[in-house]
Amino acid sequence: MQSKVYRLLFLFIFYSSLESQVNTESMRYGSNESLFKQTFDIGFDLEQASSKISNSSFSYRLDYTGLKKLSSFFILSYSNSYLEKDNRKDIISNKGFAHGRSTYQLYDDFFFGEIFLQKEFNDFIFIKDRQLVGSVLRLKLSQSYHLYLGLGIMSEKEVYEFDPTKDLIRSTNYLSGSMNIMENIIFNNIIYFQFDLSNTNDYRVLLDSMIDFTVNENISISCVVNYRFDNDQHENLSKYYYILSNNLSVSF
Template sequence: MLQKLFATSILFTSFSYSFIHIDPPVIGEKEGLSGEVSVSGKHSSGNNDSTAMGLAGKGEYFGNDWLVYLIASYTYGESNDRKDTNDGSAHLRYVHSIGDSSYDYELFLQTEFNEFQHIKQRNLIGANIRKRLDIFFDKFYAGLGLFYSYMEPEEVTVYDPVYKRTRINSYLSFSKKVHQNFSVSYLGYYQPNVEDLSDYRISQIVQFNTSITEDLMLGFDVNHAYNATPYYAVEKNDIRTTINLRYKF
């Protein structure tokens, strides 16, 4: 039920990090409500006919000493007229500054599904402390925290059980404006199981962004995910590259 609810909200509201500009949000850099929508697609023909489409979106609201944002995405693809990609996610995060320091605390919720990783639903709830670092990059944040995850397969078996885990959540997020119209952004997570450090997940995205107009951006994203303990017959590594058109409002 939860999967269907979020899948519906993804399709009918603004559309995970796979497509949305991952420039780290900074408390106070904007005022009020802002957002972004993105679309990506690819098609190849010949020896292998394949198509894929992705939709994503983000809504943000900035207060004086806090911000909140919602990110959602959906991806669908086919190869030789057979579905081979069907996944989506929604992520809600609240960030609040801690006094006049360079630290913020974060609270977040996430839900996702991935048909071809046998994930019917994966739900997260957690909290982080993040610190802004003033080094070479224009924006640089390091975060550390914990989250609880519940992951349920499409069909529960001996090989594909329900996983309930508490994980450490550590990440780096930075961006650098190389030229007036060109920037590079990175977001990387390392998430080990607190009870078994050999059970870990890595997720990282590199984005190359080119401004077309003040509100329109062309992006090339490289997304790498690694799960040390995937469900049966699912690859541990997953790499996805996309070209996206993003519109900010």
């Protein structure tokens, strides 16, 4: 009974951190207004029986679209999970990442250039350090719908707990689309395809679906499904997994 009460209290502020490949495309805002915008996400989830598992997370985001053709955003996120049993606490995993991205309008509303930087760690999948630097050409595929194609390249370095470090160049590509189900409800779908330019057997496919409910101009609630397939997974981990999450966002 106690576990059910905790889940009801915290359901809509539970946030599961994304896997090693953080989907920053789903974090993009579509507004072209000139503004600074800050967003905070706070989450907590508690499971309790003979033992107790706690998950907590925090993320901060800053957007700037004050220039006519240039927009930028920065994201900082951290989450922690630990198991408590017999008055002993054991950390299960820590995850964190920082990501910065700038987008420049190259031609009308159809062609955009992007550059990005990212640094992260993820105890759950044994990544001690991951560093990305890349660039993407973003194309608008339709005037009537929010449909975009991204074609890019990135330098990726991953330091693992046990396996040798990887330092390589990947092609990074995505197809994203969104539609308004109702005035305050948006449905987003994004698929990524990434591969090592020197090893065709090393590729990843990521699929994200999200429904975002706008409560008012400052508060929104989202439900997210993340699915990942990695054909050349490190540390003998499973090639695929998925995450279900709910998120409460407050912006100002």
